[in-house]
Amino acid sequence: METLNARSLHYQVLNESIRNLLDNGCRELVLKNVNGQRYIGAGVRQQARLEIHGVPGNNLAALMDGLEIEVFGNAQDGVGNTMNDGTVIIHGNTADITGYSMRGGRIFIRGNVGYRVGIHMKAFQDKNPLIVIGGQAGDFFGEYMAGGNLVLLGLDLPPGEAIAGNFVATGMHGGAIFIRGQVDPERLGKEVKAVAPTAADQQRLQEIAGEFAGYFNLEAEKILARPFTKLIPYNKRPYGTMYAY
Template sequence: MEIDAKNIHYRVLNKMIRQAVAQGEREFVLRNVNGHRYLADGLSGPITMDIFGTPGQDLGAFMKGPRVTVYGNVQDGAGNTMDDGKIIVHGMAGDVLGYAMRGGKIHVRQDVGYRVGIHMKAYMDKIPVIIIGGKAGDFLGEYMAGGIIILLGINSIYPQRPIAGIYLGTGMHGGTIYIRGGAPKEQLGKGLSPTKADENDYRLLEGYLREYCQDFNLDLKEILSVPFEKIQPATHRPYGKLYAY
């Protein structure tokens, strides 16, 4: 189903999509998207959605299964509390990408904003993954409880900036952040344990990055030619001693 979203209010557009899904439609192409909010929110099952333009806030929130490909940038909150499925962004992403994400994958070709991956979590066999091709703003992985973030720093429009902003991993008490080339120590939040990635890490990275490279037609060997730093919390209770009992 192809929809020209120009001059269609986002509520009307979302209603059209949900009605089509209820009638059995599983493939969507949306053109001239410009700030339309809540696209693919709460949708479940094997649905594909190709979006041309810039979707608005909360793209794919609470999504469980669909594959959404954006040929452009995305605004804040994409993948909010996402349960499963995949979001592929052929541009940049805004703030709080993957907030409380608990499953699925988000692949971004270029830079992302602030507080990406905040409150990410994993449960049983569900391991949410965010791969960022460019650089990230402040508070990447803040309060992260599970899942994986991979930061590459290769497709950035900000060549002079560090690969990540300040307070990376602040309050982090689970999960793993992998950074290609590492991050300056002064950018890291307290209570983190950065180490060099080992053989097991590279096996994991190769699997995730092979899929990422296929999405964006990138060279896997080139990406893996630079060592990765692995960042994990030193404790699961980073603020445990701040309170009286």
């Protein structure tokens, strides 16, 4: 296991050091004192584990393909942007566009997330990306979603607080969103409908809850104690009739 002190390092220097270590066979790397350095893990293809202490900057794990990253702190915008494979575990909150256009891999977030999370998420052959959020989500959750799964848990939700913002899943045309409890129908985009999860969904949710609970030292039974609402698109071609041919 290697340790890198990221204090005062420019992101280009830090990322080059990370790449060099991984290229030379390092399979477990701890980054200390990370403070806003961007693009950590961007385009990295190795199978390795990266532990981040502090707050990584924007586009953490962008275009990533295989790494496991665990962040002991918050993360910023664009976590897992266009990610292909790998796992990201965040012991705090993340900001906007987490998982933008993510095609594969998994992101687990203990806290809340910002706007447009899971936007344009995709699925492809055996790739089925997953984002699990412990807290609340901002507006446009799952916008333009084309595949994969979003799971929103709303744990420790203060009374009167909504689990998701407005315009949930506008333009969604693939994949499924699972929300623990209910979501106000007025907050849903017109392209989606709320349905009850199937038995297969319940099985999958149990596995997801178990894994989530494991990462963050929670009890899976408590997470599963409330029933989930499933959101699916009406149609995989939401704009098919818009044009005059």
